[in-house]
Each structure stands twice: as C-alpha cells, then as structure tokens.
Amino acid sequence: MPGNSARRGAVRKGGSKKGATVGSGGQRRRGLEGKGPTPKAVDRPNHKAYKAAQKAGRSKTGAPQRRSKPSQEVIAGRNSVLEALRTGIPATALHVAGRIDSDDRVRESLKIAADRALPIMETQRTELDRMTDDSVHQGIALQVPPYQYADARDLIDPEAPGIPLVVALDGITDPRNLGAIVRSVAAFGGHGVIVPERRSTGMTAAAWKTSAGAAARIPVALATNLTRALQDFRKAGFFVIGLDMDGDVELPDLQLASEPLVIVVGSEGKGLSRLVRETCDQVVSVPMSSAVESLNAGIAASVTLYEVARQRRQTSPR
Template sequence: MARPGRPGAGNSKKKGPMKGTGGHGRKSLEGKGPTPKAEDRSWHVAGKRKAAQERYVAAGGKGRPGGKPAGGGASRKPKAGDDTETVTGRNSVLEALRARIPATALYIAQRVEMDDRVKEMLSIATHRGIPVLEVMRPELDRMAGFDGVHQGVALKVPPYEYAHPQDLLEEIVDRGDLPLLIALDGVTDPRNLGAIIRSTAAFGGHGVIVPQRRSAGVTSAAWKTSAGAAARIPVAIAPNLTTTLKELKKQGVFVLGLDGDGDVALPALQLADRPVVIVVGSEGKGLSRLVTETCDQIVSIPISSATESLNAGIAASVALYQVATLRSASGE
C-alpha cells in the first residue's frame, strides 16, 4: 500500500522538468555567461571614463583625461565639504592653470566643444597630474551657481591665498616699479571685486587691497568676473584699512580717495607720477569717514548730471586708466 504524501509535496525521485515549472528552476542554475568588464558597461564609471578617453583621443588629445593623472597620482573628486573654490569659464580656468594654481580637479562637460582653450586645459592638467572628470552639464550648472556661466568647464582650486599689504608693496618696489594699488572701502559685491582686479591688470596696476571685514573676497564669482586676472594680480587683505593706509603713507605712498564731491577733478590729478593707492568706496555709502580723513586727496570723476554715480568697478577702471595715461605721457 502506497504511503500518502503531503499535499503539494514534489516527488524527489522524478527527473526532468517538474510539472508546472517549465524547467525554470533547473535552467536558472545554468548561468548567463561571464560578467562584462566594468569598462565595457556604458553605465559604469569605468565605462564612462573609457568613452571620455576615446572622444579625447579622437579630438587629437593625448594622456588620460578620465582616469588617473599622469605620474600615478590618485584621482579624487572633491567632497561636498571640501574648502575649495570653483573657477568657471574658459578664460578663467585656462588662466588659473597657466598660473599653476594648485588645482584639485578639472571638470569637463560631456561632448564639450574642443576649441584650442579646452585642448590646452587638458594638456596642462595631464602634465601636472590634475584629475580630469567628465560630468553632465547640469552638474556644471550646479557648480557654477545660479547666475554662473561655465562654458562647459570648471576648475576646483584651494581657498585664495591673500598677500599682506606691506609685503605686496615691498615686492613692487624691489622690482623697480612705481606702485599703483587699488584699495576697496565697503565694496561687498564679489563681481565688482573681480571687475576691479581685471581693470588693475589691464591698466598696469600692481595689486588690490581689501579690508578683512565688510568686504568682498576672492570667491568663484570674483574669479569669473576677473576673466582670469585673479591668477596674475595679487589681492592683499588688511586687518584694518585705515591703519594700513596710514602705514602706506609712511612708506611714501599717496592715498587718493574717489568721491563725487572731491576737491580735485581726475583729469587735473597731479600725483599720478608718484606711488599711489586709489581708494574706492561703495556705490551707496561711498568712502567711510575715517578713510576720507586719511586720504591725501579726494578726487572726483566728472560725469553727466543725469547720472547720479558710478559703481565701484567702473569708477576704479576710469581712475586707473587716467593714471596710466598720465604716467605714459610723463614717461613713467
């Protein structure tokens, strides 16, 4: 007499596909072949790196833009908490690389247009061992900020290293140059700072001085607006602007303040052929009282009566241009 089995129990002695399964249970053990290499999987980081390398080589480049940097250094993407600044825009990034700023990573948008600037960026980064990471454009948009324009490239750089005002002056004098400096009093917009740095470079200035408090610093916005000039023009930080200006006066530097009610019109300036520091105030409040009392002269820029004032960046540009013109005329 056959022993009744448990309801639903299978017969372990039966071979072949079991009833109702179609043999799926047995076939699932047969495997699906070897796992593809990471670099052969398009969605994998290694696959994306390989694709970036192929596009780079096809564009005429050399090196390893998506992998470890030349020289064997480890590739590292900065963490969100890293104390770094992001330089964006092709001119700014290229100037920073040319100036050998110790960058930590170069970001390139996927399918970026490979013009001469981008090729030079990749070449410099490869030779210096800077990791090159290919990212999607939305990621670059996030890195550039709300109103940033990255042009498909971004560079991570360490926090800006400010000079000391006295060291800056000594370096200028040691080179045999006639000092021309710009000091900012209450200018808090980093884009104005970037524009002033750019004008300082354009008109032969030697550096910019900013106070430690209530002032714009060299941020990514300033880097961008400077169009790369921040890599060439030093910015010094003054613990106290009034005290720093007084120390500069002791060193033979004349302090000129820009103000609409100045007693000397800019075209009639007589001190352009001397060591000078031009102090620019904020558009709203202008120069502070203590800074005004420290200035050797208060200089005004003649403008149309229909215009109330100039912003700090434009005022600094006009003053620098005038000083450069007067120095050129006098042979300085």
C-alpha cells in the first residue's frame, strides 16, 4: 500500500541463478568505478601488437629476449632435404606429407632415411606449414637437432696433425657463409672455426647444408667474447691476422703462413670491429681488380686459406 514503511524493495526471483537479493547492494556504484586505464597494446594478449612483439622475440614489456644459438632446425623442400641426407647431416626425423606426389627425390630421401634408421613421420600439411614457417616445403621436411658447439680453448691445442690453423668470424650473419667457410677449412687443412655468441650466425640447417658434410669433421666453437678468445690464442703462441680491404699487408706478402694462425673474417658491410682489429697482429687484404669493391666473406676466407696452405707446402720439408 502507498506509504507502507514495511514495503520491501525490488527482489530478484528465487529461480535466478544468482539467487534472491534485495536492492542493488552497491553493484551500480561499483560498476561506475571502472576497471582502471586501458593496458598498452603490447600488453594485451589478443592484440596484434602483442603477437607481433612475441613473434619478434620480445617479452610483454618490450625487452629483447636472449636466445642461445643451438635451436631446433628444419630443412624444407625436396632438393634441400635430399642434399642434406646425401651429405650426412645429423637429423632426428624425416617428415613426409600424407598422399605426397612421390618422385625420384622423395623416393631417394625415404631410402636414405630408412638405411640410416631415421624415423619417418607422416605429417599433415598444415603441421608442415607450421614447422617450416609457411615456406615452400613440397610435402617433405628434415628435422635437425641443435648443434653441439666445441669450446674455443680446445682449438688452441688441436689433436689434428700439422701447424694449427683456425678461422674466426666477426659479425658474419649469413649461415651460408659460415657453411662455406667450414667447408674451406676442411679442404685446406684447417682445424676449426670460432663464432661469437652474439651478433653472428650459428650452425643452422642452412650452414650444415652449405658445408656439404664438412661440419661433421670440423669443430665449430662458440666464444662468449671473441676479442678475449683471440687474446687467449695469442698468449698460446698463435698469430692473429684479420682480413680487411684496407689491410696493411697484401695476402701474397704474408710472412706468417708457417706459424700457428687464427684468420679473422669480418662482415662484408662493416669489416672487422674496432676491438678485434686492434687485437690482430696484422691486417691483410686480398689484392683485387679495381672493378670489384669487395669479396664475399666466404670467398675471401677460401682464398686466404688456399694461400696459407700453398705457402706451407712450399716451406715444409720434403
């Protein structure tokens, strides 16, 4: 009745999931308080900015995440997989799409994998797309385990015969250059390769493939600090020479070929870094025609290794 002080406020029906309540209970007031400021785009998991930052290897706060060089690698494509299997690249599994249109490359890949007792997995094409980052895999992919790096100190006193010869990379980011250099080191009697832990490529599947199997015989060592590693080699009696187009000595005039050597190869764009250059006993250039500005890092290393091997053969006792 109007004016009845005993009248109750609105009551939610008993059949409600939340049960019967009297009045709002302060729900409207709490609703007006809001949920605080909107988070940044990179902090919201469903936002494309967050996903892009994650894909770029960054944390939710935007800080870069450090990655160790060893990582699971996948070689994709019929030609690449067959070449990798032929050269004996270590592998953990061969993934083949179901109902694949088989050809000679696929059949040979399957035979080599079976002969090596390598697991052969039938894999959905969508999974192959994910494994290979949507590259052209042609229905076949080879999974490669993380590379086991040697210790740089192990190369100071190599067990292999001959005068020690080591190649160090300074700022080389193309894995194909690394693979080509490993192959040249094996061809010209070298004992190992050193790569820095940061700002340098590692032994990826592409490097394995380019080395044409030489990486199975030539150790690749990981150096936390390249300058410090070169100083350790100098203390052990090695001479350190750096390759640079503005070198003080031309390669044919090199007088240190018969000594224990570390040959440092810089990047094509920046050359040798300042600290590494200051650590070198000599900076050597490869004489070239004026029509060519510079050589590919892998080719420059190969030319230098050949010249060192040639001079050593001339000076070695018959």
